[in-house]
Amino acid sequence: MAADRSPFIHRRWPYYPPPRLIFWTAVFAALIVFLVFHSPPPDAPPDRRPTAAWGGQGWERRVLASARPRSNSPSHAAGRGHLSVLVTGAAGFVGSHVSLALKHRGDGVVGLDNFNNYYDPSLKRARRRNLDRAGVFVVEGDINDAALLSKLFDIVAFTHVMHLAAQAGVRYAMKNPASYVHSNIAGLVGIFEACKSANPQPSIVWASSSSVYGLNSKVPFSEKDQTDKPASLYAATKKAGEEIAHTYNHIYGLSITGLRFFTVYGPWGRPDMAYYFFTKDILKGKPISIFEGPNHVSVARDFTYIDDIVRGCVASIDTAQESTGSGGKKKGAAQLRVFNLGNTSPVPVSKLVNILEKLLKTRANINVLPIPRNGDVVYTHANISYAMRELHYKPTTDLQTGLKKFVHWYLDFYSGNAKWVP
Numbered sequence: 001m002a003a004d005r006s007p008f009i010h011r012r013w014p015y016y017p018p019p020r021l022i023f024w025t026a027v028f029a030a031l032i033v034f035l036v037f038h039s040p041p042p043d044a045p046p047d048r049r050p051t052a053a054w055g056g057q058g059w060e061r062r063v064l065a066s067a068r069p070r071s072n073s074p075s076h077a078a079g080r081g082h083l084s085v086l087v088t089g090a091a092g093f094v095g096s097h098v099s100l101a102l103k104h105r106g107d108g109v110v111g112l113d114n115f116n117n118y119y120d121p122s123l124k125r126a127r128r129r130n131l132d133r134a135g136v137f138v139v140e141g142d143i144n145d146a147a148l149l150s151k152l153f154d155i156v157a158f159t160h161v162m163h164l165a166a167q168a169g170v171r172y173a174m175k176n177p178a179s180y181v182h183s184n185i186a187g188l189v190g191i192f193e194a195c196k197s198a199n200p201q202p203s204i205v206w207a208s209s210s211s212v213y214g215l216n217s218k219v220p221f222s223e224k225d226q227t228d229k230p231a232s233l234y235a236a237t238k239k240a241g242e243e244i245a246h247t248y249n250h251i252y253g254l255s256i257t258g259l260r261f262f263t264v265y266g267p268w269g270r271p272d273m274a275y276y277f278f279t280k281d282i283l284k285g286k287p288i289s290i291f292e293g294p295n296h297v298s299v300a301r302d303f304t305y306i307d308d309i310v311r312g313c314v315a316s317i318d319t320a321q322e323s324t325g326s327g328g329k330k331k332g333a334a335q336l337r338v339f340n341l342g343n344t345s346p347v348p349v350s351k352l353v354n355i356l357e358k359l360l361k362t363r364a365n366i367n368v369l370p371i372p373r374n375g376d377v378v379y380t381h382a383n384i385s386y387a388m389r390e391l392h393y394k395p396t397t398d399l400q401t402g403l404k405k406f407v408h409w410y411l412d413f414y415s416g417n418a419k420w421v422p
């Protein structure tokens with residue numbers, strides 16, 4: 001019995017663990033379970049977060065009300081019938097402007113956006129408030145949610161889908177490649193799948209990008225040029241999107257129009273784009289970096305004002321022919337188009353900074369650096385003759401005028417006074 005009390009016996013692993021050990025083991029196990037189920041993986045793409053709940057009678061009523069065109073809409077008067085458009089990426093920069101333009105002229109519009117945090121989601125929510133006031137309901141959800149898309153098509157016979165949701169940005173692709181595959185490849189396929197199964201099938205207009213021209217050195221860039229040398233993963237996903245569009249047009253008779261936007265800027269713009277963060281940094285007195293190409297060549301962009309882009313998007317909807325299939329079956333050849341939407345007058349980034357300095361009445365503290373090899377190209381310039389012919393597209397805003405409107409909005413917005421001026 002004395003041996004039972006020896007120190008040796010007490011150091012052995014006890015057969016029945018003491019209550020304190022059981023307690024801490026349980027706490028530790030619970031913590032691990034919590035972390036496994038509640039933490040996102042370290043590099044989770046921002047748009048993979050769970051989406052808000054949707055559905056229910058109130059939700060369906062809001063979708064229906066938003067999708068209803070005005071009885072005297074100009075589209076109807078022009079013989080195109082009543083339009084109901086599903087706009088994906090509606091809380092985004094281009095999507096919010098296009099949604100408002102369509103709603104203002106009397107079309108029915110339902111928005112869809114996942115409000116991801118690639119850039120400050122509070123800007124997306126501010127855009128959503130503008131849309132709300134105009135009678136556009138933006139559904140919170142992901143384009144990869146097949147059940148949500150199928151529900152939306154059950155409720156509304158959309159005549160058109162304006163597909164603008166995407167993971168944008170060239171440099172971020174090196175940080176979070178999966179988000180580009182998720183939104184620009186899988187998401188695009190999800191949209192095409194929903195459209196091909198819908199009855200009637202809608203016509204689709206979607207955003208490709210000027211970045212598909214990649215390492216192309218022939219300028220100005222024409223839709224007939226080869227686009228098989230993308231310089232970034234972003235560009236590669238947009239190029240892949242154009243090929244996927246061809247497949248869905250060929251197999252299912254979907255009418256599809258791809259738009260290659262060239263550096264869009266303007267009020268309610270994107271904080272990850274140079275004109276936007278240059279403005280922020282100049283005002284804060286922070287240094288800004290501008291890049292130059294080999295042999296000190298200026299980096300230049302064909303900056304295109306948002307209102308011109310919106311007119312190109314709306315004209316694409318108005319000239320889109322109907323899809324020919326129904327319920328997943330093709331009934332005949334359907335329209336397949338790709339247009340450049342640019343301003344067709346490239347401006348060096350140094351000139352953009354000069355204009356901003358004058359508008360902000362502040363000197364910029366500029367560092368000139370060689371262009372990094374992270375996907376940016378030295379020069380973009382759109383040949384827009386095809387869009388001019390087919391869409392009557394004619395950009396009217398030069399960079400000085402457009403930046404003046406942007407700066408005016410920026411100062412108002414960040415002082416809490418911005419009103420939507422369409």
Ligand SMILES: NC(=O)c1ccc[n+]([C@@H]2O[C@H](COP(=O)([O-])OP(=O)(O)OC[C@H]3O[C@@H](n4cnc5c(N)ncnc54)[C@H](O)[C@@H]3O)[C@@H](O)[C@H]2O)c1
Nearest residue numbers: 089092093094113114116142143165166207209261263264
């Ligand atoms: N702005 C430009 O200069 C430019 C140039 C070329 C091409 N584009 C293309 O035009 C389109 C619109 O661009 P933008 O400048 O308005 O960008 P944006 O980021 O402001 O808008 C995209 C919107 O899509 C949403 N979104 C992203 N992934 C989604 C998903 N999986 N499900 C639902 N919503 C999702 C985002 O939350 C965002 O609000 C994009 O396809 C972009 O690639 C833009």
